[in-house]
Amino acid sequence: MNTNRFWSSYRVRLPLSLSVSAILTAFCLALALGGQTLVNLRADQGRNASMLAHAWSEMLVQALRTEDVWLAYALLRGPEGAANFDAIWILVDVSGRIFASNRPRRYRLDQPLREALPWLEATPGQVETLEWVQGNQAEAQRLLRLPLFSDGTPVGELIALLSDTPYLPRFREILIGGILVTGAVLALLVPLGWLWGRRLVAPLIQLSQCMGRVGKEDPRRLHCTLPGDDSEIGQLGRQFAAMVAALAEQEALKERMLQTERLAAIGRVAAGVAHEVNNPLGGMLMAIDTYRQAQRPDARTARLLDLLERALSQIQGVVSALLVEARADPRPLTARDLDDVRTLAQPRLAKSGVRLIWHNAFDVATTLPAAPVRQLLLNLLLNAIEAARDGGVVQVRLLSKGDRLRLWVRNRGRPIPPDRLAQLFEPYPATPSARSGLGLWICYQIVSQLGGTIEVASKGELTTFHVSLPLDQSVGGEGP
Amino acid sequence: MTSDSTRPAWIHHLIDPSKMPLNRRRFIRSLLATATLGMARPLLGAPPIRFGITGVMLNDRLGFLNDWAAWLGARLGRPVVFVQRARYREILDLLLRTQLDLAWICGYPYVQHQDVLKLIAVPSFQGQPLYRAYVIAAAEDSVQSFEELAGRRFAWSDPDSNSGYLYPRSYLASLGYAPDRFFRRTFFTWGHRRSIIAVAEGLAEGAAVDSYVWETLARRDPALTGQTRIILRSPLFGFPPIVAAPNLPETDQTRLREILIGQAGDATGRALLAELNLDGFVTAEPALFADIAVMARQLGLGR
Numbered sequence: 030m031n032t033n034r035f036w037s038s039y040r041v042r043l044p045l046s047l048s049v050s051a052i053l054t055a056f057c058l059a060l061a062l063g064g065q066t067l068v069n070l071r072a073d074q075g076r077n078a079s080m081l082a083h084a085w086s087e088m089l090v091q092a093l094r095t096e097d098v099w100l101a102y103a104l105l106r107g108p109e110g111a112a113n114f115d116a117i118w119i120l121v122d123v124s125g126r127i128f129a130s131n132r133p134r135r136y137r138l139d140q141p142l143r144e145a146l147p148w149l150e151a152t153p154g155q156v157e158t159l160e161w162v163q164g165n166q167a168e169a170q171r172l173l174r175l176p177l178f179s180d181g182t183p184v185g186e187l188i189a190l191l192s193d194t195p196y197l198p199r200f201r202e203i204l205i206g207g208i209l210v211t212g213a214v215l216a217l218l219v220p221l222g223w224l225w226g227r228r229l230v231a232p233l234i235q236l237s238q239c240m241g242r243v244g245k246e247d248p249r250r251l252h253c254t255l256p257g258d259d260s261e262i263g264q265l266g267r268q269f270a271a272m273v274a275a276l277a278e279q280e281a282l283k284e285r286m287l288q289t290e291r292l293a294a295i296g297r298v299a300a301g302v303a304h305e306v307n308n309p310l311g312g313m314l315m316a317i318d319t320y321r322q323a324q325r326p327d328a329r330t331a332r333l334l335d336l337l338e339r340a341l342s343q344i345q346g347v348v349s350a351l352l353v354e355a356r357a358d359p360r361p362l363t364a365r366d367l368d369d370v371r372t373l374a375q376p377r378l379a380k381s382g383v384r385l386i387w388h389n390a391f392d393v394a395t396t397l398p399a400a401p402v403r404q405l406l407l408n409l410l411l412n413a414i415e416a417a418r419d420g421g422v423v424q425v426r427l428l429s430k431g432d433r434l435r436l437w438v439r440n441r442g443r444p445i446p447p448d449r450l451a452q453l454f455e456p457y458p459a460t461p462s463a464r465s466g467l468g469l470w471i472c473y474q475i476v477s478q479l480g481g482t483i484e485v486a487s488k489g490e491l492t493t494f495h496v497s498l499p500l501d502q503s504v505g506g507e508g509p
Numbered sequence: 510m511t512s513d514s515t516r517p518a519w520i521h522h523l524i525d526p527s528k529m530p531l532n533r534r535r536f537i538r539s540l541l542a543t544a545t546l547g548m549a550r551p552l553l554g555a556p557p558i559r560f561g562i563t564g565v566m567l568n569d570r571l572g573f574l575n576d577w578a579a580w581l582g583a584r585l586g587r588p589v590v591f592v593q594r595a596r597y598r599e600i601l602d603l604l605l606r607t608q609l610d611l612a613w614i615c616g617y618p619y620v621q622h623q624d625v626l627k628l629i630a631v632p633s634f635q636g637q638p639l640y641r642a643y644v645i646a647a648a649e650d651s652v653q654s655f656e657e658l659a660g661r662r663f664a665w666s667d668p669d670s671n672s673g674y675l676y677p678r679s680y681l682a683s684l685g686y687a688p689d690r691f692f693r694r695t696f697f698t699w700g701h702r703r704s705i706i707a708v709a710e711g712l713a714e715g716a717a718v719d720s721y722v723w724e725t726l727a728r729r730d731p732a733l734t735g736q737t738r739i740i741l742r743s744p745l746f747g748f749p750p751i752v753a754a755p756n757l758p759e760t761d762q763t764r765l766r767e768i769l770i771g772q773a774g775d776a777t778g779r780a781l782l783a784e785l786n787l788d789g790f791v792t793a794e795p796a797l798f799a800d801i802a803v804m805a806r807q808l809g810l811g812r
Contacts, residue, residue, distance in 0.1 A: 098696035099664075099703060102712050134711035138662050139694050 039230045044222025051214050059207035063200055070196050075159050075171065078116050078189045082157070082175040086187065089120055090177050093128060093184045098138060101129035117168065117190035123183055125151060142188075153186040168192065232262045236269060248276035284451075292454055292473060299456065303352040310345050314338065350467050351456065353401070353474035362397040362434075364389060367427055370406045374414065383417045383440075390428040396502040397434060401475040406436060408468040409494050413440040416492060433481075434498045445487040453485060472496075537576050537784070540777040541583075557588035558765070561600040561612035564667060564700040565749035566785065567725060568593055577781050584768045596699055597669035607754045611765065615749045617671035620802040623795055627753040627762055630769040630790035631797065634721050638748045638791050641720040642672030644741035645708050652715070655680065655741045663692040664704045664713035671801050673701055676743050677717040679804040702726060709736035721748070725786040747797035751790070766792065 035041060085104050092101035105118040120129040121142050130136035136145050143151055148166055153176045162172050169190035177185045232255070239253035251273055255266035317338050320326070326334060371387050378385055406425075413423045417440040426437040445453065454473035476483040481498035560578070562568045574591045581589040592609060594600050597618060604612045605622065611629065619626060631638040646652045655677070666673025678688035696713075698704045704716035705726060720742070727734040751769065753762050772778035773789030782789055 096696070098712070099698040099707070102707070103703075106710070138696075138712065 038226075039233075040223060040226040043226035043229065044219045047218045047222040048215055051218055052211055055207050055211040055214070059203060063203055066199070066203065067193065067196065070199070071171070071191075071193070074115060074191050075173065078173045078191060079157065079159065079175075082173060082187050082189060086175065086177055089187060090179045090184055093120070093122055093177065094179060098129060102131075102133065105129050105131040107131060115191075115195045116173075117192075119145070119188040119190070120185060121153075121188060122185045128185065146188075149188075153183070229262075232258075232266060236262070236266055239273075240269065243273065243276070248273050248280050251277070288451065288454075289477075292477070295455060296474060296477070299351040303348040306344065306348050307352070310341055310348070314341050314345070317341075350471065353471055353478065360399045362395050362399040362402050364391050366399045366403050367391055367406060370403055370410060371425075373407055374410050377411060377414050381414055381417070382419050383414050383421045383423055385414075386422060386424040388424075388426045390426075391434060393429045393500065395429075395434065395500040397479065397498060397500060398502070401479065402434075402498070405472050405475045405496065406438075408472050409436075409438040409496075412468055413438050413492075413494075416440050417442040429500060432500050434496075434500055436496045437493060439491065439493040441490050442492070444490055445485070445492055447487075450485060450487060454483070537777065537780045540780055541576060541579055555587045557590045558582075558585060558611060558761070559590050559592050559609045561592045561594070561604055561609040561614075563594075563597045563600050563612070563614055563749075564670070564702070565613060565615050565719060565722075567702060567722060567729075569702070570784075573781070573784050576784075580777055580781060581768060585764065597667045601669060604752070604754050607756045609754055610757050610761070611751060611753050613749060613751045615667075615670050615672075616747045616798045616801045617675045617805060618669045619750055619752055620798045620805055623798075623802075625755040627755070627757065628793060628795055629751045629753050629762060629766050631750045631793040632748050632785075633788040633791050634748055634786075635724075636788060637745075638793055638797065639745040640672070640748045641745055642676040642717055642741075642743035643720050643723050643739045644677060644715060644717050645705065645723070645737040646715045646740050647708055647711060648736050648738045650714065650738070652740060655715075656684065658715040659686075659691055660693045661714040662694045662696075662712070664707045664716035665695055665697050666701045666704045666716070666718060667697060667699055670701075670719070671746060671749075671804075672719040672743070673704060673717050675801065675804055675808065676746070679808055680741075680743070682808060705733060705737055709733055715740075719749075721786070728786065744800070746801055747793065750793065750798075 088104055089101055091097070092104070101120050105120060117136070118129075118131045119127055119136050119142070122128045125142050127136050127138060127140045127142060127145060129138070142149065146168070148162075148164060149172075153174060155176060157173070157175045159171065159173045162169050169192045171191040173189035173191060175187045175189075176183060177187060235254055239251070239255065242251055242253070253270075253273075255270050317334050321331075321334060367389055371385070374385070406427075410423065410425060417423050421440060421442050424437070424439045426435075426439075428435055454469050456467050456470040473483060476496055476498065479498050479502065481496060483494065483496045486493045486495070558581075560581075562574075568574070578589040578591055592600070592603070594603070597615060600609070600612050601614060601618045601622070603609045604614070605625065619628075634640055644655045644658075646658065652658060665677075668674050681688045681691050698707055698716070701718040701722040704713070704718050705723060707713040708716045723734060723737075723739070753765070769790040770792060772782060
């Protein structure tokens with residue numbers, strides 16, 4: 030399994046195929062070169078032998094005529110002894126006996142040619158011939174025969190046995206040269222191929238690792254380095270990134286819907302409970318009031334009634350806070366209402382030493398109710414001041430864009446932990462570390478009832494609340 | 510095949526620089542340059558001394574011969590020119606026709622023309638003016654004696670050579686053989702060195718050669734002589750002498766003799782002698798060649 034993976038990896042296959050093609054090319058080249066060289070060498074050998082035979086013929090005729098063995102031998106022997114010679118030369122006299130040869134031990138003086146070369150046609154022709162030897166003879170592959178004449182009378186024959194054997198060392202040289210060149214090329218190609226393979230495969234591996242994380246991790250937090258070039262792999266990477274983005278979008282949508290549904294459910298429960306609690310509360314407070322007016326209670330009872338009344342009022346306060354009635358106040362919102370919030374927050378700002386950057390560009394008429402929007406902005410601002418801590422900065426931007434009022438409240442300070450973000454808008458969040466309260470719950474209720482959206486983004490120390498509300502409330506239906 | 514292959518072997522040896530002992534050559538050149546400084550330069554107009562040489566010595570080294578000619582010329586006050594021919598006979602003919610002044614020939618032609626040729630000097634080899642004939646066979650051949658070469662291929666060096674022709678024939682005759690029918694095939698190589706090559710390379714199965722040439726080659730080219738084996742050593746004979754043409758003036762003869770005899774006493778001369786593998790030149794009487802004369806008479810070839 031592992032070896033299979035090893036051999037199927039492009040990191041191995043690429044240098045391997047490069048090497049194989051290099052070796053194959055070198056082999057074919059060597060074969061072609063070798064073949065061509067052999068053809069050339071054979072042609073050269075035949076031509077040279079013929080030239081040499083003609084150049085010698087006059088001297089050889091003289092040697093035969095005067096029986097000068099040494100003269101013939103010295104010619105055929107060549108400069109440096111017999112061993113270096115390409116061809117075997119045999120001079121035969123008219124009676125068919127060997128007169129001289131450059132292999133004197135093998136082709137002896139006076140030896141009949143019939144005996145020395147039984148396969149050779151005994152009678153010499155009338156003209157020079159260069160032909161392939163019939164059958165497989167150890168001595169030669171080709172045969173040059175030059176009949177020698179003196180004044181038209183045959184005096185003998187010069188025979189050259191030509192073979193490929195002298196070329197073997199040259200072929201060995203070609204072969205060794207080919208091997209060396211191939212080795213050098215391979216020494217370059219293998220690491221190059223390895224590197225290339227790695228470069229080629231690296232983005233695929235990135236992609237594959239990233240794909241492996243899909244389904245196991247939240248696609249929104251799936252940060253992968255993906256190949257970005259224009260190659261097919263780069264395109265694949267971009268397609269994949271787009272797919273992951275779509276997944277993340279879908280995931281975010283699903284989560285927002287879930288959160289919205291949950292908050293709505295909580296809102297319904299809270300409102301139901303509040304109504305149910307509110308009715309008897311009203312009755313109880315009225316009963317206390319009636320009792321006070323009917324008879325003068327003694328001091329002890331009066332204290333008890335006061336205690337009861339304060340406790341019931343507190344319950345009523347909490348319950349009415351849960352029962353956000355965003356449309357209770359019909360007065361429409363103006364830029365002034367928004368600026369009032371700044372004034373209201375002044376004492377807290379002064380106390381905390383936080384600097385406020387206020388930018389109010391809201392200047393259009395709207396049917397948005399003033400009171401809930403003021404409360405919304407105030408809650409968000411106070412939260413931000415609290416989170417910004419000493420010497421921090423809080424930035425508020427208000428503007429209308431299209432048919433919506435947009436407001437941003439941004440502070441630098443403690444980041445909101447990711448696990449808190451999900452339950453940020455729920456009343457009395459379970460996390461003990463969190464600042465408990467109904468502020469953000471109320472904000473959410475107001476925004477929902479006004480048909481808007483509220484989003485929070487926490488990036489490092491920077492936390493931004495962004496609210497978007499439809500300016501025209503007559504069109505917008507009930508909030509979610 | 511290279512163009513070299515069109516040349517006979519001996520030409521190749523003549524021009525092959527690797528065969529020359531270059532350092533020694535340079536040494537001799539420098540000696541020559543200093544030795545001839547204070548001497549009379551060879552007179553430009555004077556007729557040269559023509560000095561014929563044969564295969565009794567290793568006559569294939571032109572560079573050495575030029576150095577020796579320069580040395581001799583500087584001593585003599587006349588240019589010296591070495592003359593070579595393919596065969597002993599041609600040098601002898603030139604000498605007898607006085608177209609040469611001087612020649613280094615074999616003792617055999619000398620005894621045939623003793624009456625007209627003037628004996629100038631005889632080289633001294635290994636301490637005496639003597640040498641032998643060697644009968645050689647291929648080193649790998651199992652043949653042990655000259656007689657075993659019967660019916661084989663045999664190389665003579667030259668019909669005018671004592672060691673390479675006269676002595677082996679005389680030896681066979683003394684054993685009762687007819688020298689012309691003893692071997693199946695004989696041929697002439699026209700040189701002792703070539704006879705050695707012929708045996709070494711298997712062209713001939715035996716050859717008779719000059720001991721001086723064989724020993725000198727054994728020092729210079731042991732790979733060649735190593736392929737041959739001496740199967741018969743002859744008795745000692747007079748070393749091939751340097752002789753003068755019949756008409757060479759007495760003064761020239763004396764002068765040449767003095768120069769040659771004195772060569773061993775001169776630094777450059779000694780270096781040249783070392784190249785020749787000789788001790789020097791000595792005077793000799795014609796009686797030194799009496800043994801050769803006897804053999805020549807016995808074979809019916811004497812005059």
